Amino acid sequence: xxxxxxxxxxxxxxxxxxxxxMASALCLVFFTPLCRAGAENHRNxxxxxxxxxxxxxxxxxxxxxxxxxxLAALHVDADLVVIASVDVPARWVRALEKEDGAxxxxxxxxxxxxxxxxxxxxxxxxxxxKLYAWSLVDYDRVVMLxxxxxxxxxxxxxxxCGQFCAVFIxxxxxxxxxxxxxxxxxxxxxxVHELEIGRENxxxxxxxxxxxxFPELLGQPLFHPPANGTRLEGTYRLPLGYQMDASYYxxxxxxxxxxxxxxxxxxxxxxxxxxxxxxSWPVLPLGIQWHEVRRQTLGYSSEMAVVLIQCAIYxxxxxxxxxARPSLSKLCYRRSDKSTYLVQNCLKLVAFWCxxxxxxxxxxxxxxxxxxxxxxSLYLLGSFALCSIAVNAFLLPILPVLVPWFGIIGVLLxxxxxxxRDGVVRALCVFAYSFCCxxxxxxxxxxIMVALQLTFEREAFLPRLGESNPPSGFNKLY
Numbered sequence: 333x334x335x336x337x338x339x340x341x342x343x344x345x346x347x348x349x350x351x352x353x354m355a356s357a358l359c360l361v362f363f364t365p366l367c368r369a370g371a372e373n374h375r376n377x378x379x380x381x382x383x384x385x386x387x388x389x390x391x392x393x394x395x396x397x398x399x400x401x402x403l404a405a406l407h408v409d410a411d412l413v414v415i416a417s418v419d420v421p422a423r424w425v426r427a428l429e430k431e432d433g434a435x436x437x438x439x440x441x442x443x444x445x446x447x448x449x450x451x452x453x454x455x456x457x458x459x460x461x462k463l464y465a466w467s468l469v470d471y472d473r474v475v476m477l478x479x480x481x482x483x484x485x486x487x488x489x490x491x492x493c494g495q496f497c498a499v500f501i502x503x504x505x506x507x508x509x510x511x512x513x514x515x516x517x518x519x520x521x522x523x524v525h526e527l528e529i530g531r532e533n534x535x536x537x538x539x540x541x542x543x544x545x546f547p548e549l550l551g552q553p554l555f556h557p558p559a560n561g562t563r564l565e566g567t568y569r570l571p572l573g574y575q576m577d578a579s580y581y582x583x584x585x586x587x588x589x590x591x592x593x594x595x596x597x598x599x600x601x602x603x604x605x606x607x608x609x610x611x612s613w614p615v616l617p618l619g620i621q622w623h624e625v626r627r628q629t630l631g632y633s634s635e636m637a638v639v640l641i642q643c644a645i646y647x648x649x650x651x652x653x654x655x656a657r658p659s660l661s662k663l664c665y666r667r668s669d670k671s672t673y674l675v676q677n678c679l680k681l682v683a684f685w686c687x688x689x690x691x692x693x694x695x696x697x698x699x700x701x702x703x704x705x706x707x708x709s710l711y712l713l714g715s716f717a718l719c720s721i722a723v724n725a726f727l728l729p730i731l732p733v734l735v736p737w738f739g740i741i742g743v744l745l746x747x748x749x750x751x752x753r754d755g756v757v758r759a760l761c762v763f764a765y766s767f768c769c770x771x772x773x774x775x776x777x778x779x780i781m782v783a784l785q786l787t788f789e790r791e792a793f794l795p796r797l798g799e800s801n802p803p804s805g806f807n808k809l810y
Contacts, residue, residue, distance in 0.1 A: 376491040378403055379413040379465055380477045382420055383441060383458040388603065393424055394630070394701045395479035395608050398622070400432040401629035406486040411471070415464045417441050439464050445527055446536030455603065456537035460527070463538070465513055466520035472563070478509040480606055482597040482622050487574060489557035494566040496546055497555055499575040501598070506549055508539045509598045510575045554591075578607075578618050583755045585617065597621075609700050610707025614748035623703050632706070635699040639710060642697060646710075646717040653720040680784050683726045687733055687780075690718030691740075708744060712737065727787045732776035739769045 380396055400412050412434040416425060419441075428434045442460045446452055465476045473491040490497070490512050498511035523545065534540035546567065555568035571592020578599045581587055587594050597618065599605075605612050608626070613619030626632070694714030698707050715737055723730050746765045752758040 374409060374411045375472045376409070376474065376488075377411040377413045377435075377468060377471045378408060378475050378477060379415060379468065380479060381415040381461050381464070382424075383417040383461055384419045385458060386455055391606070391608055391700055392479050394626075394634075395606070397428065397432055398608070398626045398630050399477065399479055399481060399483075400428070400434050402483050402625050404433055405629060406483060408486055409488050410475075410491065411435055413437060413468065413474070415439055415461060415468075417458065417461060437464070437468070442524075442527070444536065445530055446533050446540075449533075449536045452536040456535065459538040460541065462508065463520065463523050463527075463541075466515050466523065467517060468515045469517055471515055473512060474515055475510065475512050476508075478598070480599040481510055481575070482599075482607070482618075482625060483595065484597065485593065485595050487593075487595045490570070490574065492557045492561065492563050493555050493570070494564045494568050496549070497568045497570050498546075498549060499570040499572060500550070501572065501575060501577045501600070504550065505539075505543055506546075506569070507575060507598070507600065508542050509600060510570075510596060511542075512570070578616070581618055582616065585752055585755050585758065610698065610702050610704045611695070613704040614744060617747075620704060627703065632703060635702045638699050639702060639706060642710060643713065646713045649717040650720055653717075653724045656724075676785075676788055679726075679788070680781065683722060683728070683780070683784055686722040686725070687719065690722060691715050691736055693718060712741065715740075726784060728780055728783050732779040732783070735772055735776035739773065742769070 380399060382393065382396055386392075396414065400414070403412060412432070414428050414434045414436045416428075416436050416438055417440070418438050420438075425436050425438075428436050439461060441458050442463060444457050444460050447454075447457055462476060465474050468474050473493070475487070475490050493512040495514040495516075496511065497513075498506035498508065501507045523541075526545065527541070531541065532544050534543070549567055549569060552567045552569055555564070555570050558564065573589045573592030573594050573596075575596050575598050576587060576589055576594060578597055579601065580589070581597075599607050599618070599622075601616075605616055607613075607616070607619040607622035609619075613623070694711045697714070698710050702710075716734070719733050719737065720730075722728065723733050743762065743765055746762055747758070749758075749761070752761070
């Protein structure tokens with residue numbers, strides 16, 4: 333009897349565990365999709381836009397990906413949406429969806445009726461695509477962003493704001509690089525209608541149109557998120573801390589924004605000094621902060637192949653010029669005194685152009701969005717390699733040719749010095765350094781001129797000045 337009872341207990345235990353496993357499997361089947369849906373679909377969204385047709389399309393694509401990944405790293409409680417024109421490459425769309433977790437909304441480019449205005453800037457031709465944000469009616473609130481925003485902390489409290497909220501980084505004109513809106517097809521259709529009838533637009537871009545559409549925002553109250561999490565109604569001005577203009581930082585080299593939390597940095601300055609360009613730092617100190625975010629999120633694997641190839645080419649050039657030591661001085665032919673003087677001056681001009689090209693050409697070959705430390709290192713290697721060609725071709729002393737090279741290293745160190753009291757002192761130090769370097773640059777030019785003249789005479793490049801007839805051995809071109 334004891335044996336039978338024990339067998340029955342083992343049978344009951346086995347049945348219990350089988351039942352528990354089946355119940356767990358059913359829970360996974362039925363409830364996991366619901367949990368996933370709840371995790372992926374939110375009532376609010378952070379949105380940005382992407383369109384094609386500018387020389388900087390790839391750079392803005394990289395910037396958008398960094399923006400999305402930085403928001404995901406902050407664990408924002410919202411969807412990430414990209415309003416992409418239909419001509420955005422499919423591989424970019426796949427990367428945004430699969431790798432960055434964004435929801436891509438494809439749209440037709442909105443026609444810009446202001447493109448014939450006298451003050452119209454062609455790079456803003458398609459910025460009116462930003463109005464599609466009002467068509468995202470699946471969301472209660474949308475925070476619309478430009479790609480040049482750098483988030484320092486999560487800002488989900490912005491979704492508590494009203495129907496339209498924006499920051500006045502200019503005392504009288506709010507900025508459309510970040511604003512909160514309530515999607516509405518009624519408002520969207522009315523905006524399209526206003527475009528068709530030619531509503532006033534100061535700059536012909538999204539900034540001028542949206543400012544004209546919400547002219548009363550300056551007189552509205554400042555947004556303060558309710559502590560109980562409720563959503564406000566109406567329009568509000570956002571505190572400046574939600575969109576800190578980088579130019580405010582450069583004056584004091586620190587943030588002093590008492591209005592609102594220091595949450596987001598924006599870079600609305602010159603298009604060629606956006607923070608993702610490697611040369612923007614240390615010219616603009618905040619560029620390194622954007623690249624630090626990229627290093628932690630997207631990384632630099634897409635540019636490394638080109639960087640390694642260029643590095644190998646530059647090292648090869650240095651090696652070949654040291655081994656071959658080519659010299660243009662072997663070109664000897666007969667000329668009169670007048671033509672000799674002319675040719676010598678032309679060759680001096682060619683030599684200076686070669687040196688100048690050695691310092692300019694690397695800027696156009698280095699991938700624009702690499703890390704500044706890597707970009708400047710590759711630039712210095714490239715300029716040194718190309719300078720070595722001029723040095724060996726014209727038999728020049730290397731130190732005068734490299735005076736600008738050392739000067740560039742010095743000014744980078746002066747600009748990157750981290751202990752300046754404020755931006756004014758930093759600017760004065762850069763100016764003082766440049767002033768002190770000017771005599772060295774002038775002396776280097778003089779030494780190069782003397783070296784070229786001596787090379788022409790010593791190497792019998794051309795007949796010596798003052799000789800009416802060259803030696804008989806130079807009657808033949810060889």
